Amino acid sequence: xxxxxxxxxxxxxxxxxxxxxxxxxxxxxxxxxxxxxxxxxxxxxxxxxxxxxxxxxxxxxxxxxxxxxxxxxxxxxxxxxxxxxxxxxxxxxxxxxxxxxxxxxxxxxxxxxx
Amino acid sequence: xxxxxxxxxxxxxxxxxxxxxxxxxxxxxxxxxxxxxxxxxxxxxxxxxxxxxxxxxxxxxxxxxxxxxxxxxxxxxxxxxxxxxxxxxxxxxxxxxxxxxxxxxxxxxxxxx
Numbered sequence: 001x002x003x004x005x006x007x008x009x010x011x012x013x014x015x016x017x018x019x020x021x022x023x024x025x026x027x028x029x030x031x032x033x034x035x036x037x038x039x040x041x042x043x044x045x046x047x048x049x050x051x052x053x054x055x056x057x058x059x060x061x062x063x064x065x066x067x068x069x070x071x072x073x074x075x076x077x078x079x080x081x082x083x084x085x086x087x088x089x090x091x092x093x094x095x096x097x098x099x100x101x102x103x104x105x106x107x108x109x110x111x112x113x114x
Numbered sequence: 115x116x117x118x119x120x121x122x123x124x125x126x127x128x129x130x131x132x133x134x135x136x137x138x139x140x141x142x143x144x145x146x147x148x149x150x151x152x153x154x155x156x157x158x159x160x161x162x163x164x165x166x167x168x169x170x171x172x173x174x175x176x177x178x179x180x181x182x183x184x185x186x187x188x189x190x191x192x193x194x195x196x197x198x199x200x201x202x203x204x205x206x207x208x209x210x211x212x213x214x215x216x217x218x219x220x221x222x223x224x225x226x227x
């Protein structure tokens with residue numbers, strides 16, 4: 001158990017809808033990362049927050065947004081969903097904000113867009 | 115950002131030592147090298163991290179040559195349960211690679227009986 005909790009585990013929704021994925025980091029970790037993993041794209045870095053502030057942005061679509069709250073949990077919002085958004089979405093947390101702090105991943109949210 | 119290159123797949127047998135090499139020619143001074151293991155439908159799991167020379171923990175060793183342009187993850191005496199995808203991740207404590215921890219394609223390791 002990594003200590004990172006993601007909810008829900010599974011989500012099935014229709015195209016055009018909006019969903020929110022939630023992540024609770026390990027106790028004491030200040031950084032939260034979001035990744036998308038689909039069969040043909042591998043693990044894609046979306047965005048990172050550290051102590052409530054956005055720190056780095058990757059290949060995150062404009063239809064997607066995220067935030068980290070004062071209690072350090074994070075939410076990833078996906079809107080105007082398309083079939084291609086179907087994927088596993090992982091959250092990871094770390095103590096620090098750089099690559100010298102190992103990431104601890106949750107078990108992901110599997111999103112299916114129909 | 116330091117790009118990583120790994121073999122797409124490797125095969126081994128139970129009880130053998132497995133070495134997976136990752137190439138990262140444009141690694142920056144601040145970058146650390148971290149290896150992760152991922153099983154299907156699970157999040158990657160941290161294995162080991164290093165900056166230079168050799169690091170060993172209870173499950174693996176990490177060898178990093180002086181120029182740091184590559185690294186080798188060594189798994190001693192693998193078992194069937196080590197069948198997984200292994201990722202090499204290079205990222206920094208500062209500079210342009212700060213925070214943008216991008217995974218490569220990984221190496222699919224298959225351990226045979």
